Amino acid sequence: MAYVINDACISCGACEPECPVDVITAGDSIYVIEADGCIDCGACANVCPVDAPVPAE
DSSP: OOEEEOTTOOOOOSSGGGOTTOOEEEOSSSEEEOTTTOOOOOHHHHHOTTOOEEEOO
């Protein structure tokens, strides 16, 4: 199950360098995770100050 970034994202960028497969990019208003490449490691969620990355439903 891939992670997604919800609307709580404050676009701080803390998650992007933590992604071991480089699938997190800055979107228009929040960061975005490319679901097909996400390996469900949770590294992004571990560093997010607002808990925006969550497992996709």
